[in-house]
Amino acid sequence: MGTWGAGLLDSDSAQDFLDQANGMPVEARSTMVEEILVRVAEDPSVVNREFVPEEVVAAVAVVAATAARAREFEWMNxxxxxxxxxxxxxxxxxxxxxxxxxxxxxxxxNSSLLSGWKNEDDRRSMERQLDEIRSVLRDS
Known part of the structure; x- marks a missing residue:
């Protein structure tokens, strides 16, 4: 997997997920997001077997973005x-x-999303963005 920044969606896996969703009709996008999130919520052991963490985060970000609607957070840009x-x-x-x-x-x-960062500022940026998404989801 390649990454090019500390953003939640700055990875090949996240962008591939979003590109695939973008090529679908809106109802199919919703179904794809729902299937991933429900599957992972019901059985977290599917992470890294069926879905990589970056795909899951991208699906979560879609739900949060539909709730927030304003582009007030970095990850929403x-x-x-x-x-x-x-x-x-x-x-x-x-x-x-x-x-x-x-x-x-x-x-x-030992989450791969939060470990392995070479730059502590990048790790903190990732944590901040994850906290923003959690906040949006809780407040929606």
Missing amino acids: NEALVEVAGEMDPQNHLRDAAISALSAVTGSG
């Missing part, structure tokens, strides 16, 4: 995310699944 979420209705029915799925990929101390 990702053009692929804006394109995917922009046409979707708020996905409030997925809020709990999104929070659970996000916990599944970030909850352990």
Whole structure:
């Protein structure tokens, strides 16, 4: 997997997920996001077997972006995310699944999303963005 920044969506896996979703009709996007989040929320062991953490985070970000609608956070300035979420209705029915799925990929101390950063500022940026998404999901 390649990354090019400390943003939640600054990886090949996250962008591939968003590109795939963008190529689908809106209802199919919603179904794809729902299937990933519900599956991970029900069985966190599927992470790294069926879905990489970056895909899960991208799906969570879609739900949060449909709830927030304003581009007030750095992670919401990702053009692929804006394109995917922009046409979707708020996905409030997925809020709990999104929070659970996000916990599944970030909850352990050895989460690949939070470990292995060479730059401490980048790691803190990732944590801040994850906290922003959690806040949006809780407040929606």
